[in-house]
Amino acid sequence: MRKEAAMPTKVGFVSLGCPKNLVDSEVMLGILKDSGFEITSKEENADVLIVNTCGFIEPAKEESIRHILELAKYKEAGKCKVLVVAGCLAQRYSSELLEEMPEIDAWLGRNMFRRFQI
Amino acid sequence: MGQERISHISEPQFIYNEHLPRLLSTPHYTAYVKVAEGCDNRCAYCAIPDIRGKFRSRPIESIEVEVKNLVAKGVKEVILIAQDTTRYGLDLYGKYSLDILLNRLGKVTGLRWIRIMYCYPNRFTNELIDIIAETPTICKYIDLPIQHASDKILSAMGRPVNQEQIRSLVKDLRKKIPGVVLRTSFIVGFPGESENDFQELLAFMKEMKFDRAGVFTYSQEEGTPAATMTDQISDDVKQERYHRAMSLQKDIALAHNQARIGQVLEVLVEELVEGSRNIYIGRSSLDAPEIDGTVEFSSPRELSVGDIVKVTINRALEYDLMGELAQ
Structure with missing residues (x-):
């Protein structure tokens, strides 16, 4: 996720789960914006798509997987080059996701924030 | 695409602080x-x-x-x-x-x-x-x-x-x-x-x-x-x-x-009901967002989203209340 000088990289963001996760999402968005990324609500226009997942109980995990697959479609149908999975599902199931979901380009666990500040 | 896949998973230690930027996604109030x-x-x-x-x-x-x-x-x-x-x-x-x-x-x-x-x-x-x-x-x-x-x-x-x-x-x-x-x-x-x-x-x-x-x-x-x-x-x-x-x-x-009927509650104005001039939906101090109920009420004067007003309750459903702006 390098900064482009001319055209800012557009980031689409989906936050799932509880208010605690929402605060994490808001901090990630703040860091992204301050680092020069443009935040877009139109997923089809995003260069990077990030989903901040919940991994608490079964229905939440299913919802997270559904959103990952949904967003992965924009790698074909949209402009998305990088699909990032962050948050609790990534923290809890990184090796399973790595193996079973080739759509995902990057995982950020619960210490993700330091990486966002690069 | 053949690009490298990146994984950053480690023991969770992070907690944010007041210096980190934050982009609020909740309503402004x-x-x-x-x-x-x-x-x-x-x-x-x-x-x-x-x-x-x-x-x-x-x-x-x-x-x-x-x-x-x-x-x-x-x-x-x-x-x-x-x-x-x-x-x-x-x-x-x-x-x-x-x-x-x-x-x-x-x-x-x-x-x-x-x-x-x-x-x-x-x-x-x-x-x-x-x-x-x-x-x-x-x-x-x-x-x-x-x-x-x-x-x-x-x-x-x-x-x-x-x-x-x-x-x-x-x-x-x-x-x-x-x-x-x-x-x-x-x-x-x-x-x-x-x-x-x-x-x-x-x-x-x-x-x-x-x-x-x-x-x-x-x-x-x-x-x-x-x-x-x-x-x-x-x-x-x-x-x-x-x-x-x-x-x-x-x-x-x-x-x-x-039991709330007749009581006056503090209500945070969240929206004007679509198509109406004076019907608002708000949330009382006794309701958390997303998980609890709402208060629908009429107001003789115009209110802004984010105002906190007093509402007299006159009707009750299982999860939601109705009322009018208290005078």
């Missing part, structure tokens, strides 16, 4: 503030401690500065959250310090509502009860997940309290904080929950009459002690118990709401 991260409880059903790491509090000053900054941006309601909010401060200050934090936040000029979510029944200190009762800006609303009421199940869940302790706390809260609204949550279908255990829960719900309650069916989570317990409950039984508990709670909630 409300913000969540996380006072701590992680969890040191070991409830048998829960994977959170493994996901979010050990409990770690933010310093009081960090939270206070963040809240003041939020208020300066127009936030009127701050919702304090953590996995275990009542444990706040134990790691940093050697004692439960939520009351000290609340005392400081209660003095922040311009902050109208302070709401506290995710309290643990065994960590509700007298100091905490007193500060909630005494501070006008702290919502008289307590979210106190108890998960069950049968001592057998509470113990199997690894919960730190029994039914009698919960009963005594509920009585104490209602006595010392007049008019307090209590929200809780229950898990039905935990391994080994017999029909008798479940009926004990229903009886306790009837007795305690929690103003609001969320009911969840038990989810078997790998890596947790409960996942390998032998007497797992079938999905059918879980569903059936879920519906029975929800149906009971609906009646309790309706009775609570009907």
Whole structure:
């Protein structure tokens, strides 16, 4: 996720789960914006798509997987080059996701924030 | 594409601070503030401690500065959250310090509502009860997940309290904080929950009459002690118990709401009903966003979203109230 000088990289963001996760999402968005990324609500226009997942109980995990697959479609149908999975599902199931979901380009666990500040 | 795949997963240690930028996604008048991260409880059903790491509090000053900054941006309601909010401060200050934090936040000029979510029944200190009762800006609303009421199940869940302790706390809260609204949550279908255990829960719900309650069916989570317990409950039984508990709670909630008729509540204006000129939807200080009800009311004068007004309640549904702007 390098900064482009001319055209800012557009980031689409989906936050799932509880208010605690929402605060994490808001901090990630703040860091992204301050680092020069443009935040877009139109997923089809995003260069990077990030989903901040919940991994608490079964229905939440299913919802997270559904959103990952949904967003992965924009790698074909949209402009998305990088699909990032962050948050609790990534923290809890990184090796399973790595193996079973080739759509995902990057995982950020619960210490993700330091990486966002690069 | 053949690009390199990147993985950054490590032991969770991070907690944000007031210096990090934050892009609020909630309406302009409300913000969540996380006072701590992680969890040191070991409830048998829960994977959170493994996901979010050990409990770690933010310093009081960090939270206070963040809240003041939020208020300066127009936030009127701050919702304090953590996995275990009542444990706040134990790691940093050697004692439960939520009351000290609340005392400081209660003095922040311009902050109208302070709401506290995710309290643990065994960590509700007298100091905490007193500060909630005494501070006008702290919502008289307590979210106190108890998960069950049968001592057998509470113990199997690894919960730190029994039914009698919960009963005594509920009585104490209602006595010392007049008019307090209590929200809780229950898990039905935990391994080994017999029909008798479940009926004990229903009886306790009837007795305690929690103003609001969320009911969840038990989810078997790998890596947790409960996942390998032998007497797992079938999905059918879980569903059936879920519906029975929800149906009971609906009646309790309706009775609570009907008792509000004639009362005047503080309501935060959230939207103008589409197509109307003077009908607004708001949320009272006794309702948290997303999970609780709303108040629909008429107003003879124009209001702005984010205003806090007084509304006289004149109709009640199970989860929502209706009324008119108080004169």
